[in-house]
Amino acid sequence: MQARVRPEALLFDLDGTLFQTETLSVPAYERTFADLRREGLWRGPTPPVERFLGSLGLLLDEIWHNVMPEADAATRRRADELLLQHQLAGLQQGEGRLYPGVPDTLQGLAELGCQLFVASNGLEAYVKGVLEATGIARWFTGAYSAGEYQTASKVELVRLLLSRQGLTSAWMVGDRQSDVEAGKHNGLFVVGCDYGGFHQPDELAEADVVIHSFSQLLPLVRQAH
Structure with missing residues (x-):
């Protein structure tokens, strides 16, 4: 485990960390x-939603x-487009919730002088749409997404973020193995x-610390020095 040093910035995954994406x-x-069925691109029942939820945190492809491993590339691209359309429409209709304690914790971190960033494998419009619709965009210095920067992994996205922002001390906060690796x-x-x-039990095994509610993050940062 690394020494717990007060970070100048915190980098957050979005789905499963800040936002109850389901x-x-x-x-x-x-x-x-x-x-997709109406357009003739998919036949049969909708694949189990558990398959979708278990993949959250990965790149869209x-x-x-x-x-749907049997689908062709064109169908997957159309699924990307449709999912984003329905997500953005849902946000406009008030669908989607943050995890308990997210606004208060972000406010507290900002008051400590920490810069806050999002680093997500999602699409740019989705990531920024969630931040705006839930009212938490004001606490973030920037939102980095694989969709905007065309990064091939969360590791690459975080490296880009750190370089562009000139950060030398930061914590990564997330719920999936890709976040730990990044x-x-x-x-x-x-x-x-x-x-x-959404994660498997061993995905967080290499994290320096594990929290069981978002509100536990602020005391961790306050205690770091």
């Missing part, structure tokens, strides 16, 4: 497959490969989030 994305997923490969202290329910 409250938005499960309805959008169901609507996406209804549209990897998600669709897991959800932090470790970039020399960051890693906080694993064990409350979203």
